[in-house]
Amino acid sequence: MGTLGRFATKAQILAAVTKDGLALRTVQEEAFRNDKQVCLVAVAQCGAALEFASGALRGDADLVRVAVGLDGMALVHATASIRADKDVVLVAVAQNGHALQYASEALRADVAVVLAAVTQDGDAFKFASYVLWRDKALVLAAVAKSGSALVHASEALRADREIVLAAVGNDGHALCYATAFQNDTHVVLRAAIQNFVALQHAPMVRLL
Numbered sequence: 001m002g003t004l005g006r007f008a009t010k011a012q013i014l015a016a017v018t019k020d021g022l023a024l025r026t027v028q029e030e031a032f033r034n035d036k037q038v039c040l041v042a043v044a045q046c047g048a049a050l051e052f053a054s055g056a057l058r059g060d061a062d063l064v065r066v067a068v069g070l071d072g073m074a075l076v077h078a079t080a081s082i083r084a085d086k087d088v089v090l091v092a093v094a095q096n097g098h099a100l101q102y103a104s105e106a107l108r109a110d111v112a113v114v115l116a117a118v119t120q121d122g123d124a125f126k127f128a129s130y131v132l133w134r135d136k137a138l139v140l141a142a143v144a145k146s147g148s149a150l151v152h153a154s155e156a157l158r159a160d161r162e163i164v165l166a167a168v169g170n171d172g173h174a175l176c177y178a179t180a181f182q183n184d185t186h187v188v189l190r191a192a193i194q195n196f197v198a199l200q201h202a203p204m205v206r207l208l
Helices: 010-019 020-028 035-043 047-052 061-070 072-077 086-095 098-100 111-120 122-127 136-145 148-150 161-170 173-179 184-193 196-201
Strands: none
Touching: 010 020, 010 035, 020 035, 020 047, 035 047, 035 061, 047 061, 047 072, 061 072, 061 086, 061 122, 072 098, 086 098, 086 111, 086 196, 098 111, 098 122, 111 122, 111 136, 122 136, 136 148, 136 161, 148 161, 148 173, 161 173, 161 184, 173 184, 173 196, 184 196
8 A cells, every 4th residue: 555645635535545444544744644535435444544533533423333334343433422422322332342442431330322232232230330230131132142241240140030040041051150040950951951061060060
């Protein structure tokens, strides 16, 4: 990738970022990194190109929405104010649940945002505010997508039969986080059906 130096024209830059959005990082003239048209074309081709837009444009909701719609993890390059913008964050976590880690503290405690994240990837629950670790509906949604998310549930919910059955039904190894049910025949059987190796977490079986 060549450098788009000081004398590169806007037409040349647009052609380059249309082909490869990351070409924006080679643009030397700051004015073009602050050109919304140029940056929109770049992030529409590669969401990660947001990193190379000007600070002002990384705080532009329209631009960031396009970027995170293509690559949710591009949210890391947005300004703090945008990472606190619920509409933009919802787009990001719907594309990649793990983008939740870059959302503002308030949004990591927002039920709708966290639900969107765990619906896309249950493991994203680890980035939710601890105050939501005791929300049964969210935990159920998370373990339904990724049984291992059970580890982030509150102690009380790790002892909830409905949640544990959902978790081990998705990932038998989640039984290791459900100590209250490791001698429960029905739960252990559900885990073993999903993954026979899960029996290593069942004391009553290891003693046979």
